[in-house]
Amino acid sequence: MRLLILGGTWYLGRAVGELALSAGWSVTTFNRGTSAPDLVGVEAVRGDRERVEDLRRLAERGPWDAVVDTIGYVPSQVFNAATELGPVTGHYVFLSSVNVYTGWPDQPLDDASALFGCPPDADATFGADLGYAGQYGALKAGCERAVLSAVGTERSTILRPGVILGPREYVGRLTWWLGRSARGGQLLAPGPRLRPIQPVDVRDVAQFALHCASSRLAGAFNVTAPMGQPTFADLVEGCIAVTGADTEPVWVDPDWLVSQGVQQWTELPLWRTNQGVWNVDSSRAIAAGLQCRPLRETIADTWAWMNGGGTAITGEGEAGRAADHGLPAEREAELLLEWQQSGQAGGNAGGLP
Ligand SMILES: NC(=O)c1ccc[n+]([C@@H]2O[C@H](COP(=O)([O-])OP(=O)(O)OC[C@H]3O[C@@H](n4cnc5c(N)ncnc54)[C@H](OP(=O)(O)O)[C@@H]3O)[C@@H](O)[C@H]2O)c1
Incomplete structure (x- = not known):
């Protein structure tokens, strides 16, 4: 060819x-x-x-x-x-x-x-x-x-x-979750925990x-990956597992996060409450030959790449194009405190909407 x-x-x-x-x-x-x-x-x-x-x-x-x-x-x-x-x-x-x-x-x-x-x-x-x-x-x-x-x-x-x-993702989505997971401590995780992505x-x-x-x-x-699998828990807990850090996810109600003005898609990458965002039927592509590896493999290979075990691109563009995604550490800590004081912690953030 x-x-x-x-x-x-x-x-x-x-x-x-x-x-x-x-x-x-x-x-x-x-x-x-x-x-x-x-x-x-x-x-x-x-x-x-x-x-x-x-x-x-x-x-x-x-x-x-x-x-x-x-x-x-x-x-x-x-x-x-x-x-x-x-x-x-x-x-x-x-x-x-x-x-x-x-x-x-x-x-x-x-x-x-x-x-x-x-x-x-x-x-x-x-x-x-x-x-x-x-x-x-x-x-x-x-x-x-x-x-x-x-x-x-x-x-x-x-x-x-x-x-x-x-590997080589430059937007700052999975790479942010991996970096955040590696930092340890309590991690603000947007519920529902079992929402498919x-x-x-x-x-x-x-x-x-x-x-x-x-x-x-x-x-x-x-x-896209097939509908219904994996879940946000696979993403967050998979990142924590692969980094090996002492990090504890705290699943927070999505409506409460919205009420606090947390920016969807950017401050908490891949989190978005819209009902259609992870409701895309790719069954025709899968029937035609698309094969999607497990998310845990993507997570592991991206972490390896971030740590120099993968093939990095060394060029001006790579650093210059990394987007400003993610929640600043101080803001995350404030939100976790307010969430715990709100009396809702331990509520319904684990289930489906
Ligand atoms: N990332 C996602 O999550 C996502 C999701 C859905 C769809 N997509 C689509 O996937 C595609 C690939 O995206 P990507 O992020 O991998 O690549 P990209 O940023 O669109 O492309 C970068 C490449 O294009 C070259 N390039 C840029 N402008 C050029 C120009 N004017 N003339 C010639 N070459 C040019 C760059 O080399 P030089 O700078 O050296 O020219 C580089 O090789 C895009 O079409 C995007 O819309 C991406």
Whole structure:
């Protein structure tokens, strides 16, 4: 297989490249060379996807059996890339997001749920009135349409992951929970303890993308862990277990946390009370070959990576892009004290909503 990865040095694109190389594929990567070093063994092409002349120069290096596009955020740019690369590639795999659904994170979703209405030629200003997540989702929906209109439905796969975790995660989600768990003491854990969550391992997304590329699997697929497993307890208690720290989770009622103004998704990463956030049906992807490893494996490998046992990317971009997620220690201590004084501790935070 000859594979082209748009991106290919960072998080998901890097995982796609590593897996493809280990399978013996010939891999070309396309990026500006600013975020991280190239993978050893790839043909690295420098360029900016915002520049049509760079995409044309890239197309001259083809043909490829497939392209995996991990860096599409603006429909007009994705349209240009798919238009230039379509004639020199057999199949186009586009990394989208569950944010394309108007119902996320409030409603249960399957791959046929309603999408944001964004045209395939929209520029980066489209949807500015929708807020950060809404605009991101609308633009991604436009990107999907750009791929479909440039290369057609038969030669393309649209992958819509939910939250992606694993080694080299730079957003600060699992990495924050691991760091917090290692610090010890009483840890504020957002209930309900047994609420199911659906993060997917970056390597499992990468493997499925390669499967779609090599088998030319057409269609759009949600890419999340199966509904119902694992739970928030698996996340928090798994992090505590792998760090080996003397840390005690204190499960706190989610409504009380909301009343205290704790920021969902950011201050307590992955915690969100919306009923649809972990209610995404990915059964079609699973039937088509998506395999999700146990969350404890993702946790263990991410902890190993954080401690230098994994393969780190050493580049300017890695430190520069870490997000400011997590609850400051003093605020956590204040909240735990207030929770204990509220008389609700030991209440219903362990069950389902
Ligand atoms: N993280 C999640 O939880 C999550 C969830 C759902 C969906 N997704 C989707 O997954 C995909 C992968 O995300 P990611 O975080 O792994 O990667 P990313 O940050 O989107 O991409 C970084 C890579 O793209 C290259 N790049 C960036 N701008 C470029 C440009 N203008 N021209 C050429 N190359 C460029 C970077 O290299 P240079 O800087 O060297 O150019 C680097 O290799 C995205 O499409 C995202 O929407 C992510």
